[in-house]
Amino acid sequence: MILLLAVAAGLLAGLARAGIKKKPYREPELSWLWLVILAVAPQLLAFHISATAGWFSDRWASAILVASQLALLGFVWVNRRLTGMKILGLGLVLNLLVISLNNGLMPLTPQTAGALFPELPASTWVTGLRPGRSKNIILPLSETRLAFLSDTILLPAWFPWTRALSAGDLLIALGIFWLLAVEAPLDPVPDQAGNEPSHQS
């Protein structure tokens, strides 16, 4: 949810930019869109759709997460000419790195989990637990590889969605924002006869 805010914020900023320049807004030119759908569909089943998430063991879920993110890396590579995609790709690589080195799931310390759910007893957060159907695994800092790349950045308490983010998540959000706000080309204004000149980004 938190990363979807970057999509909304990027779109609003892009529309504002188009409005200021008085030109129609156009979507960023992306290739191989089908690869994203193909890559993310198994993740949706294993993590996000509660009716199907139960079908997958933790081992399968972690394998799906790594394979899915590798496929997304392919999409990023195909579209690497865009600066926003490079930023997003760096974030994805950082997330994939820390996930791959920690049992295929994103590490979360018991302390961070406790801060997110203060109403639950500290004994809830046992090492190796995958809370709910999330992408996280509870690991103490001492047992986490590349801990500084894990979900250690806590959003302020006033934020409506309490979440912990990784450095990779921040870069992904920035990359998406950049793509929609800065890199989305603006259409040339059609001439009086309604003919659109050839696109110039």
Next chain:
Amino acid sequence: MKKTLSRISLFTGKINRRTLQIFLALLTLALLALGAGAPGVDGGFGGI
């Protein structure tokens, strides 16, 4: 009249295609964010 109708149909066709293209790009980027990101307590965390 025919000319006006054809202009309207051309206009709505263009709007629909453009809207669809933007929607598809937004959907792709939203899915990309969902798949690439791993914020703490995402997905079905509410089940605990």
